[in-house]
Structure formats: structure tokens, C-alpha cells
Amino acid sequence: MIRIVTLASFDPGDITFLSKTLYRSFGVGTEHAGERPLPRKAEQDDGRFDALALLDDAPPVRAYADDKVLYLCDVDLANPEGPLGEPPAWGYAIQGGERALVSTFRFKPRGVTEASIEIYRRRLARESIHFLGHLWDLHHCYDARCAMHPSWSPALPDDPEFELDAFCRDKSERRIRLAKT
Amino acid sequence: MRTPGKRERSEKTEEVPSTGGTIASSSDLKAGDRVVYPKQGVYRVTGLEQKDIAGQRLEFVRMSREEDGASVLVPLGKVATIGLRRVASADDIEGVFHYLGATYGDPELDWKVRHRDNVERLIAGGVLGVAEVVKGLHSLSRLRPLPAKERELYDSSRHLLVNEISVSLGVPDVIAEDYVDYALMPPAGVKLPLKTPPTPVELKGPPWKRKKPVAAEEEDDLGLADLGIDLGALEGVGVGATDSEESEEGESEGEKPSEEAAEEAAVPAKPVAPVKAAAAVKTAAPAKKIAPAKAPPAPRKAEPVKKPEGAKKATAPAKKAAPPPKKAAPAKKVAPPAKKAAPPPKKGAPAKKPVKPAKGKKK
Numbered sequence: 001m002i003r004i005v006t007l008a009s010f011d012p013g014d015i016t017f018l019s020k021t022l023y024r025s026f027g028v029g030t031e032h033a034g035e036r037p038l039p040r041k042a043e044q045d046d047g048r049f050d051a052l053a054l055l056d057d058a059p060p061v062r063a064y065a066d067d068k069v070l071y072l073c074d075v076d077l078a079n080p081e082g083p084l085g086e087p088p089a090w091g092y093a094i095q096g097g098e099r100a101l102v103s104t105f106r107f108k109p110r111g112v113t114e115a116s117i118e119i120y121r122r123r124l125a126r127e128s129i130h131f132l133g134h135l136w137d138l139h140h141c142y143d144a145r146c147a148m149h150p151s152w153s154p155a156l157p158d159d160p161e162f163e164l165d166a167f168c169r170d171k172s173e174r175r176i177r178l179a180k181t
Numbered sequence: 182m183r184t185p186g187k188r189e190r191s192e193k194t195e196e197v198p199s200t201g202g203t204i205a206s207s208s209d210l211k212a213g214d215r216v217v218y219p220k221q222g223v224y225r226v227t228g229l230e231q232k233d234i235a236g237q238r239l240e241f242v243r244m245s246r247e248e249d250g251a252s253v254l255v256p257l258g259k260v261a262t263i264g265l266r267r268v269a270s271a272d273d274i275e276g277v278f279h280y281l282g283a284t285y286g287d288p289e290l291d292w293k294v295r296h297r298d299n300v301e302r303l304i305a306g307g308v309l310g311v312a313e314v315v316k317g318l319h320s321l322s323r324l325r326p327l328p329a330k331e332r333e334l335y336d337s338s339r340h341l342l343v344n345e346i347s348v349s350l351g352v353p354d355v356i357a358e359d360y361v362d363y364a365l366m367p368p369a370g371v372k373l374p375l376k377t378p379p380t381p382v383e384l385k386g387p388p389w390k391r392k393k394p395v396a397a398e399e400e401d402d403l404g405l406a407d408l409g410i411d412l413g414a415l416e417g418v419g420v421g422a423t424d425s426e427e428s429e430e431g432e433s434e435g436e437k438p439s440e441e442a443a444e445e446a447a448v449p450a451k452p453v454a455p456v457k458a459a460a461a462v463k464t465a466a467p468a469k470k471i472a473p474a475k476a477p478p479a480p481r482k483a484e485p486v487k488k489p490e491g492a493k494k495a496t497a498p499a500k501k502a503a504p505p506p507k508k509a510a511p512a513k514k515v516a517p518p519a520k521k522a523a524p525p526p527k528k529g530a531p532a533k534k535p536v537k538p539a540k541g542k543k544k
């Protein structure tokens with residue numbers, strides 16, 4: 001079961017679209033566990049939120065073995081500085097773990113037109129699949145049409161595909177099967 | 182800037198110099214040491230053990246894989262030949278990123294040569310060798326999709342690289358992987374602050390001279406057959422034992438033969454298939470017997486390359502231990518909302534705790 005916890009106000013239609021897409025991608029049931037307050041402790045002096053600390057401090061929800069919890073927020077996330085710089089943070093997850101985080105901060109504005117909302121929802125689905133994919137031990141993928149391709153890649157179009165490619169889907173299915181046994 | 186990619190091969194075949202950080206003798210190992218077992222991952226030495234086997238008292242090093250607790254026993258006499266090495270230092274890792282960020286030469290197009298080279302790089306090339314495999318296959322993937330077998334190798338090499346970076350820098354795996362891809366495919370408008378990349382270890386001998394692929398010689402032979410030991414009788418030595426289990430999990434799958442039969446020769450069985458955490462409780466794994474007629478495996482190592490002046494340490498001195506994680510701030514452990522039923526600490530490796538960047542340090 002994937003439990004979605006919103007740390008900001010989200011449109012119910014967006015969450016419904018997301019739940020359906022996640023079910024189609026992973027074959028795992030999804031439910032919205034409710035909205036919780038954003039942990040302010042993770043806020044940095046520059047106003048951004050430390051992605052690792054935010055997931056760390058995110059309010060726990062009731063979950064069972066093999067459940068995955070997906071936190072959704074809308075704040076500007078920060079990654080730890082790497083040897084060549086700071087990779088843009090679209091979210092965070094614990095590889096092979098239980099909790100993932102996605103922020104809509106870098107998305108194109110949701111807007112009010114059907115087309116802009118559609119793009120927003122697709123992006124929400126893509127990033128959620130990406131960070132949930134890390135929970136099932138998926139690594140990044142070179143295929144820009146796959147949700148496991150890095151979120152900031154210059155190869156990604158404005159409105160990228162939001163499914164896994166065959167390799168990543170097979171691998172996630174194996175992991176999910178294994179977790180069930 | 183120097184471009185990695187296809188490299189000239191050395192024709193010299195006699196010298197077998199050690200590669201960076203390779204552990205030359207079991208006396209270099211002590212409990213608590215963190216080592217990289219080529220193609221398997223980062224292990225922590227848990228101690229030395231003696232076992233009486235077929236009337237002989239033998240000594241083993243027991244190691245436990247950090248990512249999943251998989252346990253393995255290596256005969257003391259084999260430590261030097263399996264390519265065990267120290268976890269890369271922060272300096273080595275920095276070199277890896279400059280290598281990943283550099284422009285790449287033409288990828289090797291002959292898949293047989295490429296696959297053989299890649300397997301050799303994973304075994305003898307140190308962390309930079311692993312980075313070479315990832316970068317090489319990544320570059321190739323830009324020309325055409327990788328065949329299934331290499332797609333698996335790409336994924337398992339990426340896993341090894343990410344894991345070693347994570348351990349060495351003390352950052353979580355997902356962040357380590359972001360660092361890797363930030364170097365491989367920087368976001369639009371980002372200019373990486375690249376320095377001259379280190380030179381990878383040179384592969385040994387031209388392909389046409391290397392009749393037998395190097396990896397095949399490594400095989401899953403710990404040389405116990407030389408000692409007249411039946412591995413089936415040896416509990417805890419998971420030699421080739423968990424291949425099926427591993428494949429089921431999709432790990433190290435670059436090693437499974439597929440399309441062309443010829444490829445098989447280049448594909449090593451696992452040097453030692455680690456006993457998975459769950460199985461490690463009783464440390465009993467059904468072990469494959471080694472053909473007694475088999476000649477002892479000759480350790481083959483790649484030759485080091487002359488380092489360009491000012492280049493980072495592509496090959497660290499053998500004795501050099503990895504420094505403590507540079508950025509290992511006292512990180513908070515993420516408390517999972519639900520405890521897994523299975524006891525082995527899947528992701529509880531000590532140095533893999535998330536790093537807290539200094540508040541306000543960021544742009």
C-alpha cells in the first residue's frame with residue numbers, strides 16, 4: 001500500500017489522478033492518508049527546506065510492513081552540496097526504504113486551464129513514481145522517457161512521460177513481488 | 182581536457198602491479214575495516230575465524246555486506262587474489278566526479294571487447310574502474326539503447342558506484358546518485374567546475390592476446406579446491422551459492438549470460454555469492470563444488486598508468502585507509518513509520534546516515 005500524506009493543500013482531483021497512476025505503475029493500492037503540517041524545523045536560513053531533514057521530520061503515519069509513504073509538499077527543497085555542486089532537489093527518498101518526498105515547487109504552475117492542470121498532474125505523477133521507485137531500489141535510468149531519468153536532466157522535455165520503461169518496470173515488479181513474499 | 186573513453190592498451194603482460202588500495206595480504210585486515218569486494222559491494226570485516234575442514238585447520242576472514250548484512254567467508258590465503266580493496270577515499274571520489282563530468286571519447290563498439298573490458302574494470306579498476314563502466318555504458322546509451330545484458334550491467338555498476346560514493350562521502354544513496362548524474366548530465370545552464378580527471382587503470386594486453394577473459398579466471402573459485410576442500414561441507418562460505426537468489430533480486434545481473442553464447446566466456450560467475458542476511462543467520466548456504474582438476478586461478482590485475490602531473494590519486498597507496506566520511510555530520514536517523522518484520526538492517530549502515538548540510542550554507 002502506498003500512503004500519500006500531503007504537507008500542503010492539494011486539489012483532490014490531483015490526488016485522485018496520482019493514486020490511479022501509481023496503481024497502474026506499481027500495481028500497489030494507494031490511499032490519501034490526509035494532510036499534515038509541514039515540519040518547519042527543516043527550514044534553512046535561506047528559506048529553502050533541507051530535503052533530508054524534511055523527510056526525517058515528516059509526521060509519521062500509521063503504516064504496515066512494506067507500506068510506502070509518499071509525502072507531497074510545495075516548498076523549495078535543498079540537497080546537500082556535492083563535489084561538483086548541488087543537484088536540484090525535486091524530492092528525496094531513502095533508497096530501498098519506506099519514505100519518499102516530492103515537492104511541486106519546481107513544477108510549471110498548475111494554472112487554471114485544462115491543459116496546464118493536465119501537465120501539472122502528469123509531472124506530479126512522474127516525480128512521485130521516480131521517488132517511490134527509489135524505495136523499490138530503482139536507480140536512475142538513461143532513458144529520458146522513463147520516470148527514473150533524473151528530474152533535472154536537460155534531455156527531459158517540458159512535459160515528460162510519466163511511466164517507467166520496461167527495464168525499470170520489470171525491476172520494480174521483481175522488488176514488489178519479493179517484498180510480498 | 183583529457184577525454185576518457187577508448188584507451189590504448191599496454192602490451193606488457195608480465196608485470197602485475199597492484200591497483201589502488203588493493204589489500205595485498207590478510208594481515209592488512211582487522212575487524213571493523215571497510216572494504217570493497219569487487220562486483221559485490223562494500224563489506225565490513227567482522228573478524229577472523231578458524232574452521233576445521235577435512236582435518237585441516239583453516240583461517241577465514243568473515244565480512245558482512247553493509248547494504249544488506251550478507252555474510253561471506255574468505256580464506257585468508259585468498260584475500261590478496263580476489264581484488265579486495267579499501268573503500269575509496271574522499272579524494273578518490275572527487276576524482277571520480279571529474280572523470281564522470283569529462284567529455285567521453287568514442288565508446289568501444291565491439292560488444293565482446295567492451296563487455297570483457299568492463300568486467301575487468303569492475304574487478305581490477307578500483308572505484309574509477311566502476312565509474313568507467315558507468316560512464317562508458319552511459320555514453321553508449323546515447324547512441325543506441327543498451328542490449329539487455331549491458332542494461333543490467335549498467336544498473337549493477339551504477340549500484341556499486343552509488344553505494345561506494347555514499348559510504349565514502351557519508352551521504353545517502355539517493356543523494357550519491359544525484360551527484361553521479363549531476364556530473365554525467367548537468368542541468369541546462371550549469372557549467373561544472375571540472376578539473377583534469379584522473380587516469381583510469383590501464384587494461385592489460387590487447388583483446389586479441391587475451392584469449393581467456395580475465396573475469397573467467399576469477400570465477401567463483403576461492404582456491405579451496407587446491408586445498409582439497411569440499412565447499413559443500415563448508416558452512417558460511419557462500420561460494421556461488423546464491424546466484425539464483427541474487428538474480429531473483431535483480432542484483433549483479435550484468436553477470437548473467439544471455440544473447441550470444443560467446444559472451445558467456447566473458448561473464449564471470451560471482452566470485453563469492455554473499456549469503457543474504459536472512460540466510461546469514463544460520464550462515465549455511467548450499468555451495469557449489471569446485472572441479473578438483475581446475476588449475477589455481479592466477480590473480481590478474483590491471484596495470485597502473487602513469488599519473489599525469491597534478492592528477493588526483495587514481496591509485497591510492499595500498500596501505501591508505503579511507504578517511505572517515507568527510508561530511509558525516511551527526512545525522513538523524515529516519516524513523517520508519519512501520520517496522521519491517523525482517524530483522525536485518527536493510528539500510529542501516531552506519532555511515533549512510535543522511536548528512537545535514539549546514540543551515541544557511543546553501544545559495
Ligand SMILES: [Zn+2]
Nearest residue numbers: 130134140150
Ligand atoms: Zn532520483
Ligand SMILES: [Zn+2]
Nearest residue numbers: 141146165168
Ligand atoms: Zn527506466
